[in-house]
Amino acid sequence: MSLQTSRVAPIIGRATAVAFMLVAIASAANGADIPLDQRRSGYLDLGRDSKAMQDDDTINPATLWVQDGEALWNQKAGAANRACADCHQDATVSMKGVAARYPAFSAARNGPVNLEQRINLCRSEHQQAQPFAYESRELLALTAYVGRQSRGMAIAPPDDDRLAPFVEAGRKLFNRRIGQIDMSCAQCHDDNWGKKLAGSLIPQAQPTGYPIYRLEWQSLGSLQRRLRNCMTGLRAEAYEYGAPENVNLELFLMWRARGLQLETPAVRP
Amino acid sequence: MARPLINVPAKVKRGQVFEIKTLISHIMETGFRFTTTGDKIPRDIVTTFSCSYNGEEIFRADLYPAISANPFFDFFTVATESGTLDFKWTGDNGFAESATAKIVVE
Amino acid sequence: MGKAKPGATRRAVMLGGLAGGLAATIRLEPAHATPERMRVAIRTVVGEASIRKGRVDLEVPPLVENGNTVSLAVSVDSPMTATDYVKAIHVFNEKNPQPNVISVHLGPRAGRAKFSTRFRLADSQIVTAIAEMSDGSFWSASADVIVTLAACVEGI
Numbered sequence: 001m002s003l004q005t006s007r008v009a010p011i012i013g014r015a016t017a018v019a020f021m022l023v024a025i026a027s028a029a030n031g032a033d034i035p036l037d038q039r040r041s042g043y044l045d046l047g048r049d050s051k052a053m054q055d056d057d058t059i060n061p062a063t064l065w066v067q068d069g070e071a072l073w074n075q076k077a078g079a080a081n082r083a084c085a086d087c088h089q090d091a092t093v094s095m096k097g098v099a100a101r102y103p104a105f106s107a108a109r110n111g112p113v114n115l116e117q118r119i120n121l122c123r124s125e126h127q128q129a130q131p132f133a134y135e136s137r138e139l140l141a142l143t144a145y146v147g148r149q150s151r152g153m154a155i156a157p158p159d160d161d162r163l164a165p166f167v168e169a170g171r172k173l174f175n176r177r178i179g180q181i182d183m184s185c186a187q188c189h190d191d192n193w194g195k196k197l198a199g200s201l202i203p204q205a206q207p208t209g210y211p212i213y214r215l216e217w218q219s220l221g222s223l224q225r226r227l228r229n230c231m232t233g234l235r236a237e238a239y240e241y242g243a244p245e246n247v248n249l250e251l252f253l254m255w256r257a258r259g260l261q262l263e264t265p266a267v268r269p
Numbered sequence: 270m271a272r273p274l275i276n277v278p279a280k281v282k283r284g285q286v287f288e289i290k291t292l293i294s295h296i297m298e299t300g301f302r303f304t305t306t307g308d309k310i311p312r313d314i315v316t317t318f319s320c321s322y323n324g325e326e327i328f329r330a331d332l333y334p335a336i337s338a339n340p341f342f343d344f345f346t347v348a349t350e351s352g353t354l355d356f357k358w359t360g361d362n363g364f365a366e367s368a369t370a371k372i373v374v375e
Numbered sequence: 376m377g378k379a380k381p382g383a384t385r386r387a388v389m390l391g392g393l394a395g396g397l398a399a400t401i402r403l404e405p406a407h408a409t410p411e412r413m414r415v416a417i418r419t420v421v422g423e424a425s426i427r428k429g430r431v432d433l434e435v436p437p438l439v440e441n442g443n444t445v446s447l448a449v450s451v452d453s454p455m456t457a458t459d460y461v462k463a464i465h466v467f468n469e470k471n472p473q474p475n476v477i478s479v480h481l482g483p484r485a486g487r488a489k490f491s492t493r494f495r496l497a498d499s500q501i502v503t504a505i506a507e508m509s510d511g512s513f514w515s516a517s518a519d520v521i522v523t524l525a526a527c528v529e530g531i
Contacts, residue, residue, distance in 0.1 A: 046440070047436055047438075047439075047440050048436075049436060049446035050440060050446075053446075058274065058276035058290055058292075059276075059290055059292065059341060059343070061292060061339040061341070063274055063292070064271040064274060064292060064293075064294045064339065065271070067271055067272065067274070068271050198523070198524070199523030199524070200523060200525060215440060215441035215443055215444035216441050216443055216525045216529070217443075217529070218296075218297075218337055218338035218339065218443050218444055219338065219339075229527055229529050230527050232527070232529065233527025234527075269440035269441040269525065286486030286487050287486075299472070299495075301472045322484065325484065326482075327482065327484045327485060328479070328480070328481065328485065328490075329479070329480040330477055330478065330479045330480070330490075330492075331477065331478040331479075331480075332477055333473055333475040333476055333477060334472070334473060334495075335468060335471050335473065335475065335476040335477070335494050335495050335496075336476070336477060336492060336493070336494050336495070337443060337444045337445070337492075337493040337494055337495050338443075338444075340492065340493075341491070341492055341493050342490065342491070342492055343448075343490060343491035343492070344479075344485070344489070344490040344491075345485055345486050345487040345489060345490075346484055346485055346486055347484055347485070347486035349484075
């Protein structure tokens with residue numbers, strides 16, 4: 001940067017060169033990617049009791065939602081009077097690996113959809129039922145149940161060229177300063193992970209366990225809920241649930257976390 | 270909607286002290302929170318949890334708003350004879366939940 | 376005593392005068408538990424009996440990740456026989472809106488005087504567990520817990 005400035009300065013004048021340098025610093029909201037071998041799940045930073053909560057299904061509150069999800073999976077719904085199980089049979093077989101490769105491209109939407117949207121597409125198109133509201137108990141339960149079937153598998157974003165422009169859009173969002181606090185996701189989660197922010201450890205923000213039981217919420221919640229929390233934290237107006245920006249961010253984050261193990265449903269502070 | 274999650278060992282030896290874990294879905298609204306318009310959100314908590322072993326109470330807890338949502342309990346009892354463990358939760362607004370688990374003692 | 380501030384009621388001035396050391400202005404009562412209220416709550420349960428330190432092991436993380444869900448485990452050194460057992464374990468806190476956390480009732484059938492749960496802490500504070508024995512004695516343990524707030528909380 002300084003090299004460029006010294007080259008440019010004699011030609012366009014000092015004030016402009018300073019302005020150029022300031023713009024260059026400002027756009028360093030574009031964080032450097034975390035080297036692949038340095039990526040780590042937020043699980044590793046959990047306290048002993050929270051780790052135990054996640055590791056043991058019998059004491060993980062998220063299991064309450066997974067149980068509900070299993071019941072919903074087998075429940076007939078909608079005008080078609082069809083259960084998920086009627087098409088997909090045993091979720092422990094048919095849903096294995098699905099959450100690990102979502103968001104995925106939807107031809108119907110001509111863009112990426114996340115798992116929640118995929119479930120709702122199934123509800124409206126194949127069950128002729130009302131889609132579930134975002135963050136509703138039912139949608140969280142089904143997402144947790146489906147996600148649970150990919151636990152232990154590597155996050156594997158689909159190798160789909162059609163997704164490329166959306167991943168790029170997500171990357172731009174990740175690097176864009178937002179809110180009154182005027183910071184980007186990258187500035188905390190790429191550049192300052194491992195350090196403290198007001199007493200809390202800054203994680204890398206790898207979505208390895210969604211939907212998560214967040215201790216702060218005392219409830220299960222989706223990745224979009226967490227993203228919206230962060231945006232609110234930066235005093236920015238958060239994108240609505242299901243907004244393409246949120247889905248693109250999700251898509252980018254899962255690409256960024258490729259290869260890390262899925263822990264759904266995880267416990268996080 | 271969610272049924273309680275109960276965890277007890279499948280089989281225990283007579284006289285052995287064994288562990289029981291329970292988890293239920295409940296918001297445990299403290300009564301100390303306010304809405305954005307300044308209205309108090311009324312208290313809505315589980316107030317009592319009890320466990321009986323073949324009809325005899327072996328554990329009872331009086332809960333206060335300080336107990337986190339989705340109340341979790343982990344406690345112990347001595348294996349006497351095979352039978353049934355009965356779990357009961359009662360709380361504000363007529364909340365009542367129950368569950369049972371079989372215990373095999375050899 | 377002292378000059379009445381403009382706007383202070385007659386009652387406040389009289390109270391101020393009576394109490395001597397009190398300020399002449401009305402003071403708002405704190406709407407949450409204090410160490411004093413915890414002491415009162417403990418006395419309500421224990422009565423006039425003396426509380427001895429020991430035999431109780433209170434396990435709570437010294438630095439909690441989130442005050443909304445804190446793991447708590449209390450165990451009491453006791454043979455748990457028909458004649459020598461823990462009748463109850465009571466847990467209190469200093470700075471939540473209420474001083475009580477939980478009261479657990481046990482008996483010889485418990486086999487082990489130990490339970491775990493998850494609770495809420497509004498602020499860094501002292502947590503106290505009191506065990507009530509079958510012989511009428513009371514034993515206690517305390518833990519000083521640091522609670523930080525989440526950096527980015529859910530907006531309204």
